[in-house]
Amino acid sequence: MKQLDYDLKVVAVIKNFRKLLRVKQYTVAEALNISVSYYSKIESGKKAMTSGQLKIIGKELGISQFEILTSADGLVLNANPNN
Numbered sequence: 001m002k003q004l005d006y007d008l009k010v011v012a013v014i015k016n017f018r019k020l021l022r023v024k025q026y027t028v029a030e031a032l033n034i035s036v037s038y039y040s041k042i043e044s045g046k047k048a049m050t051s052g053q054l055k056i057i058g059k060e061l062g063i064s065q066f067e068i069l070t071s072a073d074g075l076v077l078n079a080n081p082n083n
Contacts, residue, residue, distance in 0.1 A: 008045045009072040010054075015043045017061050017068070031060045 018028060029039035032053055041047040049057075051065075058065050 006072065007048070010068060011043050011045050011049065013068050013071040014057055014061070017063060017071075018043075021061055023061060028057055028060050032056055 018025070025039050025043070026036050029036045032039060038047060042049050042053070054065050054068065058068055
């Protein structure tokens with residue numbers, strides 16, 4: 001699996017958790033001390049996210065980095081059940 005594919009899965013998980021928990025992009029962007037526009041680009045995969053940002057996002061959503069990454073692994077595995 002390519003790193004870019006995995007990165008897109010990670011941001012998809014974050015976006016899904018954020019929406020499920022009804023947390024606004026503004027709230028997460030504020031916690032990261034970045035603009036909503038920049039955060040939106042992170043969620044869409046247009047900008048890279050640092051491990052520090054991942055930690056802050058997890059904290060803001062009330063989930064661990066491990067949960068985010070494990071969920072992304074699950075998405076990858078479910079996408080191709082032959083692996």
